[in-house]
Amino acid sequence: MDLGLKGKKVLITGGSSGIGAATAECFAEEGCHVIIGFNNNQSAANTILDSVRRKGSDGAICQIDVSDIVSIQKALREIETSHGKIDILVSNAGKNIVTPLERVTNEEWEAIISINLNGPYYLLRESITLLNEGGSVIFVASVAGETGAPHHPHYAAAKAGIINLTKSAARGLAPRIRVNCIAPGMTVTPMGMDTMSGRDKDYAEKKLLAKRFAEPQEIAKTIVFIASPAASFIYGATIDINGGRELR
Numbered sequence: 001m002d003l004g005l006k007g008k009k010v011l012i013t014g015g016s017s018g019i020g021a022a023t024a025e026c027f028a029e030e031g032c033h034v035i036i037g038f039n040n041n042q043s044a045a046n047t048i049l050d051s052v053r054r055k056g057s058d059g060a061i062c063q064i065d066v067s068d069i070v071s072i073q074k075a076l077r078e079i080e081t082s083h084g085k086i087d088i089l090v091s092n093a094g095k096n097i098v099t100p101l102e103r104v105t106n107e108e109w110e111a112i113i114s115i116n117l118n119g120p121y122y123l124l125r126e127s128i129t130l131l132n133e134g135g136s137v138i139f140v141a142s143v144a145g146e147t148g149a150p151h152h153p154h155y156a157a158a159k160a161g162i163i164n165l166t167k168s169a170a171r172g173l174a175p176r177i178r179v180n181c182i183a184p185g186m187t188v189t190p191m192g193m194d195t196m197s198g199r200d201k202d203y204a205e206k207k208l209l210a211k212r213f214a215e216p217q218e219i220a221k222t223i224v225f226i227a228s229p230a231a232s233f234i235y236g237a238t239i240d241i242n243g244g245r246e247l248r
């Protein structure tokens with residue numbers, strides 16, 4: 001199926017690793033111009049850019065710390081100067097720290113909310129004028145935002161906020177821009193494996209209908225689909241991609 005994405009310009013935060021990197025490669029396969037956001041790992045972002053080019057597409061890398069509004073504004077200004085307006089924004093950058101509910105410090109709470117909720121909101125707000133008419137925004141939430149998570153309550157609360165922000169933004173920006181969200185379950189990435197450490201080895205076998213964790217490409221393909229004109233009637237949705245962890 002032709003997703004109608006050829007030539008579209010895409011910005012992906014957290015494109016230097018895991019789900020974001022797989023998403024960059026997947027958009028490249030559709031012929032998109034891919035701007036790969038990174039925070040600390042510039043060399044990983046360059047490796048993904050090489051991979052985008054090997055697939056016959058082009059793009060760039062861009063440093064954006066989503067926990068810092070000045071960094072967001074500077075990066076978006078640079079993108080507009082070098083690439084013009086964009087068609088698709090994937091707000092994917094995120095961070096988790098595993099700390100039981102009763103032991104989260106004020107600093108840790110604020111840092112996790114800043115990266116996973118404040119940053120995506122500021123990024124959206126600052127990108128509205130950068131997005132072309134007919135554009136699409138995809139937020140990356142988590143199954144934790146639906147179920148709660150006593151071992152990382154700050155992260156779960158932020159992701160629940162993202163699911164709700166998706167609905168507000170979808171209502172506020174339609175029909176000029178479509179806003180949607182995905183809620184992945186455990187995925188084989190550096191963050192996913194950190195979060196899993198300390199859990200039962202047979203967690204997937206016990207809790208998931210799929211009996212295994214997701215590969216980043218399985219999340220990326222859904223992001224690319226809902227960003228595309230092929231999903232033109234999907235507004236304000238949160239798509240579960242959790243191997244059957246939660247059914248609703």
Ligand SMILES: NC(=O)c1ccc[n+]([C@@H]2O[C@H](COP(=O)([O-])OP(=O)(O)OC[C@H]3O[C@@H](n4cnc5c(N)ncnc54)[C@H](OP(=O)(O)O)[C@@H]3O)[C@@H](O)[C@H]2O)c1
Nearest residue numbers: 014017018019039040041065066093094186187189191192
């Ligand atoms: N993996 C899972 O099991 C899972 C499940 C549900 C939801 N998710 C969500 O999926 C998204 C991607 O996670 P992942 O598993 O692919 O993680 P990952 O492989 O650990 O990659 C995290 C990415 O986020 C970037 N990042 C971290 N802090 C940042 C900041 N302050 N500003 C900008 N970028 C920042 C990192 O950039 P640098 O490396 O360049 O610093 C990296 O590219 C996150 O929103 C996460 O919450 C993941």
